[in-house]
Amino acid sequence: MKTKPPLKIQTTTLWEYPSQHYGAEVQGDKEYAGATPSYVIWNLLQRYTRPGDLVVDPMCGSGTTLDVARDLGRRALGYDVAPHREDIFRVDARKLPLENEKVDFVFVDPPYSTHLEYSDDPRCIGKLDALSREYYDAMDQVIRESYRILKDHRYMALYCSDSWQKKKPFAPIGFRLFSLLERYFQPVDIVTVVRHNRTLKRHHYHTEAEKGNYFLRGFNYLFIMKKEAPERGKDSETQQRSPLQSPERTPRSHKSARRRR
Ligand SMILES: C[S@@+](CC[C@H](N)C(=O)[O-])C[C@H]1O[C@@H](n2cnc3c(N)ncnc32)[C@H](O)[C@@H]1O
Numbered sequence: 001m002k003t004k005p006p007l008k009i010q011t012t013t014l015w016e017y018p019s020q021h022y023g024a025e026v027q028g029d030k031e032y033a034g035a036t037p038s039y040v041i042w043n044l045l046q047r048y049t050r051p052g053d054l055v056v057d058p059m060c061g062s063g064t065t066l067d068v069a070r071d072l073g074r075r076a077l078g079y080d081v082a083p084h085r086e087d088i089f090r091v092d093a094r095k096l097p098l099e100n101e102k103v104d105f106v107f108v109d110p111p112y113s114t115h116l117e118y119s120d121d122p123r124c125i126g127k128l129d130a131l132s133r134e135y136y137d138a139m140d141q142v143i144r145e146s147y148r149i150l151k152d153h154r155y156m157a158l159y160c161s162d163s164w165q166k167k168k169p170f171a172p173i174g175f176r177l178f179s180l181l182e183r184y185f186q187p188v189d190i191v192t193v194v195r196h197n198r199t200l201k202r203h204h205y206h207t208e209a210e211k212g213n214y215f216l217r218g219f220n221y222l223f224i225m226k227k228e229a230p231e232r233g234k235d236s237e238t239q240q241r242s243p244l245q246s247p248e249r250t251p252r253s254h255k256s257a258r259r260r261r
Pocket residue numbers: 028029032034035036037058059060061062063064065079080081082091092093094109110111118119123124125126
């Protein structure tokens with residue numbers, strides 16, 4: 001068996017770990033297409049949670065978040081429209097069965113457009129093209145639910161990739177989801193996660209990419225966000241963002257972005 005690199009807290013915004021799983025065990029399911037690299041979740045939980053905290057993954061897939069949380073002594077709840085194992089509840093991430101402000105950390109790794117067939121469930125967001133408005137409307141509801149269940153001053157992270165398919169325009173999913181996240185949360189940081197998956201090693205993929213003058217996806221975004229509830233906010237900028245109260249939300253203003261520079 002190949003030796004895996006040591007699992008350690010990352011200190012820069014470029015995260016690399018040339019394996020899907022850390023240690024001798026497997027977190028989640030190695031056969032599950034679209035599983036999150038477990039070291040990503042491990043790093044997040046090390047930094048943003050404490051033992052005993054409640055972690056929620058509303059799109060839990062093969063259960064990677066549950067396994068990492070349990071390894072680290074955190075409590076965890078996983079939901080998915082197509083549960084892959086018994087400890088994941090069949091729930092639509094757009095309507096979570098949890099009270100407001102009960103959760104210490106939320107991790108979300110959603111479908112990125114229609115690349116993978118996750119299930120036959122018509123509620124699967126992986127059936128929505130990321131070039132369509134419907135995909136972002138659905139993801140807005142997932143993000144809104146994540147905000148609702150999260151305790152104030154606690155963190156969430158969303159892991160995603162952009163999408164490019166032959167004969168279609170490029171879909172900058174990362175930037176678009178980030179702008180949705182910013183309507184609710186305070187940005188903490190943006191990390192680039194370099195994937196070392198087998199697909200990227202296939203020679204003909206690279207020849208085709210060169211011939212067709214397009215790029216293969218080489219990294220994922222990891223957006224780390226913090227909840228700062230507006231009613232408890234200290235300044236007027238925070239008071240203006242009141243996502244749960246006003247249905248016609250406006251993204252955090254460009255004016256405030258300019259002010260920070
Ligand atoms: C990228 S996978 C998650 C991978 C997971 N983090 C893991 O490590 O295995 C995306 C998941 O979102 C789920 N999903 C899609 N639409 C959903 C919805 N409306 N509510 C809950 N889960 C959904 C899919 O069934 C799939 O399991």
